Amino acid sequence: MERRASLTGRARYWFDTTLARGTSALVGWLALGCLVVVFPASAVLVWTDPHAPESRSGRMVAIWRLTGETLRLGGATGPLLRVLLSVLLALVALVYVSTLVGLITTGLTERLTALRRGRSTVVEQGHSVVLGWSEQVFTVVGELVAANANQRYGAVAVLADRNKTTMEETLGSKVGATGRTRLICRSGPPTDPALLALTNPGAASAVLVLPHDDPSADPEVVKTLLALRSALGEAEGPPVVAAVRDDRYRLAAALAAGTHGTVLESDAITARLIVQSARRPGLSLVYRDLLDFAGDEFYLTFDPALTSRSFGDTLLAYATSSVVGLLRDGKPLLNPSPQTLISPGDRLIVITRDDDTARLSDCSGLVDESVMTSWQPESPRPERILILGWNRRASLMVDQLGRNAVHGSVIAVVADRKEVTAEQVRDAGTAFAPRLTVTFRPGDVTRPETLRCLEIDSYDSVVVLGPDPLPGQQPDEADNRTLVTLLVLQLLEQETGRELPVVTEMTDDRNRTLAPVSPGADVIISGKLIGLLMAQISQNRHLAAVFEELFSLTGSQVHLRPAASYVLPGFETSFATVVAAARQRGECAIGYRRHDRATAVPDHGVRINPDKGERRRWTDRDEVIVIAQD
Template sequence: MEQRPGAGARTRYWFDTTLARGTSALVGWLVRLGGTTGSPARVALSVLLALVALVYVSTLVGLITTGLTERLIALRRGRSKLLERSHVVVLGWSEQVFTVVSELVAAGANQRRSAVAILADRDKTAMEESLQSKVGPTGRTRLICRSGPSADPAVLALTSPATADSVIVLPPDASRSDADVVKALLALRATARGDDVTVPVVAAVRDSRYLLAARLAAGSRGVVLESDTVTARLIAQAARRPGLSLVHRDLLDFAGDEFYPAAHPSLPGREFGEALLSYGNASVVGLIRDGVPWLNPPARTVLESDDQRLVIAADDDTAELADCAPLVDERSVAGPRPSDTRPERLLVLGWNRRAPLVLREWGRNAPQNSVADVVADEDEAVVRAACDDDSDGSGWTCVARRGDTTRPETLAGLDLGSYDSVIVLGQEPRAGEPPEEPDTRTLVTLLVLRHLERRTGRELPLVTELTDDGNRPLAPLGPGADVIISGKLIGLLMAQISQNRHLADVFDELFSAGGTQIHLCPAADYVVTGHETSFATVVAAARARGECAVGYRSQADARRAPGYGLRLNPPKAHRRRWSAGDEVVVIAGEGRRGAVRSDRLPLPRRTPRG
């Protein structure tokens, strides 16, 4: 016997059937529920008024719903205007955006409230999901995405650049990236409604042909980096002194110690050499005189009343004054040793647009009669021509050989043990190749090199260039190996400068072709090895050599994460037993103040006294 449906099911079915009849059924419900008793005229008038009220309410609800829908669509499309102040605006989208945003989040961790606005010609939801995936929790920093072309002044105005603390213009990954950067800078000028951009701007271009145009468009408060040149110089410096990339990464990362102007005023009449031992937990590296950083001035430089000391410290307010001169043990200071001027041999595997710059920077500091061998899947005449064009008479030789660096027989035919350093460069992507192809070839080359290392029993002093930071964990490299992620490096640099405009001159000097630079030098040049002594003794020994000691690298810990033996800015009272394989991190060089080099357009600056 068929079971009859219950009362609840029959009631729901009757109600659904009534609604399915359409508007007439709904009006009938209104008559039954909203009608009043009385004469027919009174009932009709009541129903009419209810219908009028329904129309008005429905219209109002429709307008509200439409307005909310349009607003939600606008928010979803990222086309609403920001009403923020003291925020940071990031224009463009590339792999560097994750590094820049991550560093800005770290910089804003000790602030009550901060905001970062990202404008790119991408879907807003996709940008938010990518940032959430790769940046992670943002703490007190709010990330605000807006969608549209950054070269459109009307769209750019949505980010309120006039009220921002700084604007960062990222170079896109496309081939026309430099032209897009210039257009975005011009759009900033248009939104400023004047002849100059009033907000500090940090941008980067790859091709030096666009450098002058970009700097003119950025205005007097703008800083434009030449990313390929900076990357090439750091690769060349790391090739001559393995481990140097760790120092650069630590100084550029907000998670470590950075450059800050000291909060304490300089004592006029004192000498700079005395200031080197005047902080117990900070490393003095120079002065800021008339707004211009002056790295590693001579120790006898007399301080002026308005000078600021430039220090490496954990934060801008953590440096503490302390007389560390009593910590120096003069008996542990090492005597002078002859410098090593023997010719060097460099092997470059691979070729890209930065390769000539790398060779030029390496050759500029290499001893006489040094040789750079280049093995690449490139025409030998092209390589030789590039080397000849960049030759500056430094007395080094470039030898080109064509070969596929991913093939074992190519690398096995080289006398790898005879080279002082090896650089692996990623090949430029060819037409139709995916953007990750250069790193794929680099990873294959590294696998073969690791195989040859095991066969020969000798670890190669290797510097590797990667384009994608996500491939770093995949690289078959030893702990603490030198890896230069070009995009991440420039992103870190841009984030640092956006927070402190003075750092543009500091890093420009450190990463320049000559002058003051960061060096890793044998600890035996400074202190007697095999004995325990304080870091203050190392600082005093470096001062006698015209250098600023800022840290050290322990050979015993060189393979241990996370620091791989590197320690920047140790306390002056820190004592340890120094071994022959330890290295000291120093800032050394000519110590030029406000010098203008021929290879760059000078940044606007005040004229130093004297």
């Protein structure tokens, strides 16, 4: 038995050794294997054929011919030299055909591989180009598809250092159907001008450079903008919209983007919206409605009939559009004085359904002055805000809260010592002492005992922040701790009997539905917010200055104010009356929020740009959405 095993092992070793000698040995074994199968099978076929020759020599010739035809080795009979020559010719033909098939196969394979890698040049005109891959890509592509919904031919080209097929499958699953908009993916680093040229940026309507998920990767955004400049050469190029996280790179990115470029600072914008939402609960819902292309958004329009009329007159000149400002000499003026006269070169900034829905319709006859209330300015009061957790945007929030804080205001910070120190927190608010007091308490915000010691119901609002992701950590992992913190806050709400006004920052939009907060609460997805802004500005670069002012600490902002400040509660009246009442206060009313639908999905009671003729009975708990000076 051992001897048989030894012989088997030696035979296998000898066989493996011969195969290792190269192609010639492999061809030889292949030919031998074929003969071992074909020759006996041919002999059986010949011997069982009733029409086969009677003689043994005739049958051997028939076997040879059948074997040659099967293996394409000729099959000529006669003298040995004739047989060998036929075999030689057959081998030459076989080598030629095999080589030709191999070359064709190799060429097709290389071509298919190149197509899979996305290395062909885009030939579309007027398309949108998205450079980079981050959490914003799904929002940006989805909004661009929505913006192209009324166009016959639209295209969005995405260039990222990822597999083309993977990008197409991921975008298809998260963005969904793209309708008449064609989605084109190209694979390669956007910092390479040669690969960037594959997207045909010179013929694009806009180029969007996405911020990276890693805050330390802002230099890649600058490098991508420089590569875009190199790819365009001396050509002027399309408008460019880019975003960086750190303000240290904003100037460099702006210089690289050129005069037609717009660079957003994502961390600062996110911090501003969180602060505004903490002071005016429900504001994030208003911005979400204004920034996506699914509802009403900002457009520019003008009608010569409005020339020399006052801005206040234009507020009631459109039935289905809300006028909010002027574009004068290329600069937006949000909520100017009602006495401002309209010049021939001005354009109106309106909120409307689409770019062709702003039509003149005098609504002044719908105003009922008898139910309008007199204006009584609100007195500012100290505010108490609790911040649970800390990340790189928290210091920006403290800074913005402190800039217009009323004397006696308090910001309390509770966070782990691994995230921030007491000195860092106090330094963030030092510039605003003594009108603002900033305190720090170390602790784990996911533990009930930590939050029970805070008298949490004494605060005007609570801000929940997730930690910055660690190197190698997925960005949305910070949401896990945020969800636990929200569960603890929900427990405290049940214990105190008070619904806390909570503003939550999250990374992954899919976690919004998991958040244990009341429907209609302020949940801010930082990546989605920046993606919506980039998509809006890419369609009209003048909107960059509009959003800059809306998110600024000074100037006109979006406010939610009690409806009782504009019309008498309990009376039915038109929205035109609300607009007229807001005009008397130097404000632009753009919508309202119904208290009885505050928890109803999907709008949570928010109604942007209602028809001026819409009538409803207003309550003292309803809110009017206005653009006004803070």
